[in-house]
Amino acid sequence: MRWTIDADNGVPIFEQLVRQVQFAVARGILVPGQIVPSTRELARQLAINPNTVQRAYSELQNLQVLEPLRGRGVAVCPGAARQCQAERKVWLTERVQQVVDEAIQGGLAPDELRELFERVVARREKQQVQHSKRGGE
């Protein structure tokens, strides 16, 4: 799995990690039973504070996505996949609703918004295709 963080986008780093794990589990990139990197190791890789990784893992344990295996590390919970998929859907719906509300509250007509959205998605779709041709996951 490829870990990435963006220190400049306002979203707390630990939260980026939490979502990244949830999404990876939802997509099957991380499978139940699989051991995730140790906090120290991952912190080193991403050049961030170990406390930050610790906080992310800790939240994921509360969410029953990860579970500590004494002495061996931290692993993905069995059965986490389905739950993560549900959570992903809820979360994305919320996010979409937010920006739709903002746009409408800002005076954009629904059709203008549709057009704007389609333009953005199309662009990303194109990039995605090119990207997957070059590399893949």
Added chain:
Amino acid sequence: MRWTIDADNGVPIFEQLVRQVQFAVARGILVPGQIVPSTRELARQLAINPNTVQRAYSELQNLQVLEPLRGRGVAVCPGAARQCQAERKVWLTERVQQVVDEAIQGGLAPDELRELFERVVARREKQQVQHSKRGGE
């Protein structure tokens, strides 16, 4: 103009005010030369601290959207409309891009995203219609 703030949505109050003014100017609800409510008056209306309003107005002055008229109040700058419209467009595009990226990075296929988006917009559109039947601006 209708002023509203939501103290619980994470976005700083002063920032909500800044955006609200920018959008209102972009939509022509506030027109150049018009005097906006005094800091104290608006603070009273919204039940927030005058300093918070002051900060919002202050930032809007930096952005050349508002200008103080000494002793008389604060007014919308001439020529602010066009600039606010441009700014609104940029800002909304950024926001849409963010959530599109999040969705795609979360493993949603473009078509699934389109469907999700359309569902949300349709719902809001319906509410909007009912709302405008009842009240209007």
Added chain:
Amino acid sequence: MRWTIDADNGVPIFEQLVRQVQFAVARGILVPGQIVPSTRELARQLAINPNTVQRAYSELQNLQVLEPLRGRGVAVCPGAARQCQAERKVWLTERVQQVVDEAIQGGLAPDELRELFERVVARREKQQVQHSKRGGE
């Protein structure tokens, strides 16, 4: 005498008026004994608040530049010319010192500052010449 004010340059209006009178007296444009416009009249001309004119005149009386003549208006004090010239010199020296200090404190070498100053003065000088050809006082 030509009265002008600039509501947007940060300098309080009443202060602009005070300086304008002082300078006019120093240059002989206003002579001792001459009656200045009534507060209401001047306020009307400049489209400002009569209180503002009143405040300016009041300060000028404290400075012994103007004196009220009961029933006839406000006049330039006898002997105000010399005093205003002295005051003008002091005041301008202070102002020049201020910006010189700012420039040096900002890291500009004296010679760079000299060059900048000369450029600005030369430009103004040129404008002044053209201006006096067209109109004059």
Added chain:
Amino acid sequence: MRWTIDADNGVPIFEQLVRQVQFAVARGILVPGQIVPSTRELARQLAINPNTVQRAYSELQNLQVLEPLRGRGVAVCPGAARQCQAERKVWLTERVQQVVDEAIQGGLAPDELRELFERVVARREKQQVQHSKRGGE
């Protein structure tokens, strides 16, 4: 870097700080990536309120001169140097123009103004030399 403020010169403290940082960056005294003192620390040093420092830093972030590094402090933006140099030049030119205009509007002949300016600069230059002999930056 040496921080100084003058609470009695009419210029708001936060603005003095803003300019001081801009000039220091322009001169290379503060370099991109460098961490500036924490708001609390600087406030303590200068014996002012932390909010005042906060406001200065906040404005400098809007100007893209400083950027917050979450949990670690506030740093000079990469690329801020060139921008600050440009800004400094514009700002100083404006200031010089102001006093030149005032002087000319006050009836001073260009050559009288030149003489006044030269006298002031020469005096400051002399002080500067003595000062740098004693101390240095």
Added chain:
DNA sequence: GTGGTCTAGACCACC
């Protein structure tokens, strides 16, 4: 009455 600035103290999230 208006805006502008500053102080004081509190709370929060992040690292």
Added chain:
DNA sequence: GTGGTCTAGACCACG
């Protein structure tokens, strides 16, 4: 520890 936001209350200058 850091920055960020908000509240409360005071003072000043301007019109």
